[in-house]
Amino acid sequence: MKPVIGYAGMTHLGINSAAAAAAYGFQTVCFDPDEDLIDRLKQGKIPVIEPGLNEIIGSQASRLTFSSHHEALHACQVIYIAADVATDEQGRSDLTQIQGLITRVVPNLSSSAILVVLCQVPPGFTRNLVVSKDRLFYQVETLIFGQAVERAMSPERFIVGCEVPERELPASYKTFLDAFSCPVLPMKYESAELAKISINCCLVGMISVANTLAELCERIGADWREIVPALRLDKRIGPHAYLSPGLGIAGGNLERDLTTVCNLAEEYGTDAEVVRSWMHNSRYRKDWVLRMFHREVLPRDTCSEIAILGLAYKENTHSTKNSPSLALIAHLKDWALRVYDPVVDGSEVDHPKCTRADSPLEAVRDADVVILMTPWPEFKDVKPADLLQVMRGRTVIDPFQILPGRECESLGFQYISLGQRQYRRDQ
Amino acid sequence: MFVHHHSIPSPPTRVVVIGAGGFVGGAIVKQLTGEGIPILSLTRKEVDLLETDASKKLKSFLRPTDSVVLVSALAPAKTVTMLMQNLQMAEAVCHVLCSTEIHHLLYISSDAVYADDANPVRENSPVAPTTLHGMMHAARELMLKSSTQAPVACLRPTLIYGAQDPHSGYGPNRFRREAAKGGPVHIFGDGEEQRDHVMVNDVAKLVSLALSYRSEGALNAVTGVSTAFRIIAEMVARQFGVEVKSQPRPGPRPHLLHRFFDITNTLKAFPTFHFTPIKQGLDLVKQGMT
Missing domain, CATH: 3.40.50.720 (NAD(P)-binding Rossmann-like Domain)
Incomplete structure (x- = not known):
């Protein structure tokens, strides 16, 4: 029997993830304490713009339950904490909202329910939660603004942070993840939290390379568009590499992870100078x-x-x-x-x-x-x-x-x- | 970069220019006078900052509503003695600032405060001088900022050219004087080193803008365009109808061949201000001579 999946926090991440769960045939409970937001969602008024999102929510209406009452989550076997974490101008996360959400959700977990943190949290966050570790997991989200539905429907892999990675995942959680037919990579909480950041650092590194060399092209008469196909055919770089020069990283998520790396490096005395250079390059490109x-x-x-x-x-x-x-x-x-x-x-x-x-x-x-x-x-x-x-x-x-x-x-x-x-x- | 205390420019009540008799100070006085701004010009004649009574004299001139421009320096500071003299001059000003209210302070510093290899140079490039001259300006900036409650603007010009330049260092000023004497204009080697040269009038205009916005922070007075010495020499030679001649370098080829600046912060601070291109600037300087 398919588990019922719950999502707490109806922001960009939560809405798209819930839509994908429903599209894979799971009954899905969408909780947010904001009554107005839930009312709008019930009326089909989706507060975020994503290609294909309205269509999925419309077609999966029978599987999607929207509620502003946390008791609704009691029926779920797997509950995701899925609210986007806001950042300030320095890229620092404000975790108070999701901490408040977790405080509301945990007392409503059924005795066998699994809690999965899907939000953008710094390493160490999940382990510090006061929740029984055999039912607590962290899952990396790789949402891309403008491609969120596609990414939620067809993930390359699931990266799952666990207390004991060698232990088999709970049946309900495994059933849900297996429905997406992609590799599942269990690892320690901290590894998974840092994996998310590592992915974004790799992307920013590539973008910074593209920005740096594209600027050189502008000066010496080369054309970056001619160079990119040659790079994509290199197996060490790959066909989907982020090689488009841009006007600096934006959107908040990449900036957040760079800030987190710098803060951790400061705390633990490691060298993050290259990350600061990426941030500097991003500010430079913005102008x-x-x-x-x-x-x-x-x-x-x-x-x-x-x-x-x-x-x-x-x-x-x-x-x-x-x-x-x-x-x-x-x-x-x-x-x-x-x-x-x-x-x-x-x-x-x-x-x-x-x-x-x-x-x-x-x-x-x-x-x-x-x-x-x-x-x-x-x-x-x-x-x-x-x-x-x-x-x-x-x-x-x-x-x-x-x-x-x-x-x-x-x-x-x-x-x-x-x-x-x-x-x-x-x- | 600069932060403006006035969102809309407002002319200063009065500007006291310390070092008004020099090349840059004179250009600032001329610019502000042309704009109808009341000025008190102080030269070594009125206040010699190396004299023991300098602070007392300077204090007697200042009012709380004054915007003060400090441009006085023994430059370039090539020796330890010159360094210490320049610091002594700044110390005299700092003594006054500690006990005297002013509205705004603008210090004419130098791009020598940055490390030689800070390419492209920006206002947030590390202040890491490698010369006594650069160390002098870096120290003075810090001394002044720690001595007054008023907003302090540090303008950091690169190589300045203009008809009244007294130094005749390698570059537009020396080239023009060589050409005016009938040439040839001498360059070292191939003259391929690229540097940013700013016309003194543009520095003076930036001073005026910074005063009217009551700006605080640091801004480089640079054009953002670096040009090879050979190109500038050829421009000057054409103006005077003389030749350019290469001569051996006096020393080894410089480790830092080129120096570039990123002027984004200037574009943001003063969006409608534009630097005079080098060709146009050289023409203006020549006209000023004749």
């Missing part, structure tokens, strides 16, 4: 567009109006945590802005001369410069010929190469993107 605007645009063109496409920190998400777009806008207060984002409403924008547009083309009308700050798929529909018609100026800053650069240049635009030398109109 790439600002530097290009001042270096490549202002010396040549009078610029009175700037169009900014994209406010979210990446595509397919509503999140603006550490968004490069908002960081840029903060330093453009002397220019008039018109912004457009398909999802973010712009209320976070703090700017004295900023107006919101309802479409990309409306945003760019009469603009001197257009800057594509988020690689939303719909921006690919913007045609350079349309820009030519409606824009006043002839500069496109497109870090992620959403628009066809050569076509832009052939139409007379100065086209500026990451990882390739900037060719000016006068060159």
Whole structure:
């Protein structure tokens, strides 16, 4: 018989994970103490944007029970603590919310229920919980904003922190994990907690390599796009390596893990200088567009109006945590802005001369410069010929190469993107 | 980087420039005067910071509403004696600041406070001077910050050029003087070392901006563009119609071939300010000479 799965904490992590559990045929209880949130979820109003999420929740309604009463979890054999852990500006976690959640949930565990911590917690957190260790586990989450459903439905593996890794997992928990048909890797609590951080460090390391070498490409005339396929064919690097240069890490989760490593290194006297360098590189990259605007645009063109496409920190998400777009806008207060984002409403924008547009083309009308700050798929529909018609100026800053650069240049635009030398109109 | 105490620029009530008679001090006075800002120019004639009564004299000039610019220095400080003299001058100012209220202090420091290999140099690059001159500025920054309750801005210029430059060090100033005498303009070796050169007028404009925003912290007064000495020599030679000639280096090729700066913090601190490109700056300097 299939166990009933419970999720406590209906944030991004909890909602997507619960949807995946239901999609695999498990009765799923979704608990959050926020009554308003639960009411909205019952009405099908999902507070996060993820491709495919609304469809799953709609199709699995019969398996999903939403409740703001923790007693509802009593029916579950496996209960996940699945609330996202908020971070401050320094990337430090605020664990008080999930500690409060655990305090509520533990008294409602049935005698045979398993408690699994799925949140982003620092090493040592799980072992310190006052819960019987033979029924306490930590499971690594590898949610990616914008791909959360896909990741929850098709995990590469489950990394499970245990008191005794050699001991077989409880039947209910094993049944649930086996449904996903992927490897299960039991290990010590601390190893699993650090595995999560290790994964993110590897990703940031790759991103930092891409950023560093892409900047060099911009100076020496190489093209990072030409180099990447060669790297992906190297078995030691791999086809899915994070090799796209960007505007600094954002979203909060990677930053959190880097901060945790630095804090642990400070506490235990290990060397984390390379991690600090990654953080430094990330801050540096965040200002790439600002530097290009001042270096490549202002010396040549009078610029009175700037169009900014994209406010979210990446595509397919509503999140603006550490968004490069908002960081840029903060330093453009002397220019008039018109912004457009398909999802973010712009209320976070703090700017004295900023107006919101309802479409990309409306945003760019009469603009001197257009800057594509988020690689939303719909921006690919913007045609350079349309820009030519409606824009006043002839500069496109497109870090992620959403628009066809050569076509832009052939139409007379100065086209500026990451990882390739900037060719000016006068060159 | 700079943090502004004024979100909207507001002209200072009065600016006291200590070291107004020098190359940089003179440019600051000219800039502020042009903006109609009341100034009290103090030269060695009014207050000699090496005299025993320097603190007493300086104190008598200051008001609580004054913005003070300290640009006075015996530069470059090449010897231990010069280092100590410069610190003694700063000590005299610090004695005054400890017991006198002022509105704002701006200190003209130097990029020599950074380590030689801090490429690209930013304001958060480690302060690790390798010369007595750099150590002098680093020590003075700390002395001043620890002596006043007022916000302290440290502006750290790199190689400054301008018509009135008194040093004629290797670079635009010496090249121009050689060219003006009929040339040739001499470079060492191939002159391939790239350095950032900032026009003195731009330093003065940054001072004005920092005063009007009542900025606090450190900011590099650098253009963000590094140019080879040979390129600059050729620009100057063309201006005067003379030749560039290579001569052997006086010593070994420098360990640090190039020095670059990241000026992101300047773009954020003063978004509408732009440095004068080197070619344009050299033209302006030549016009100033004629």
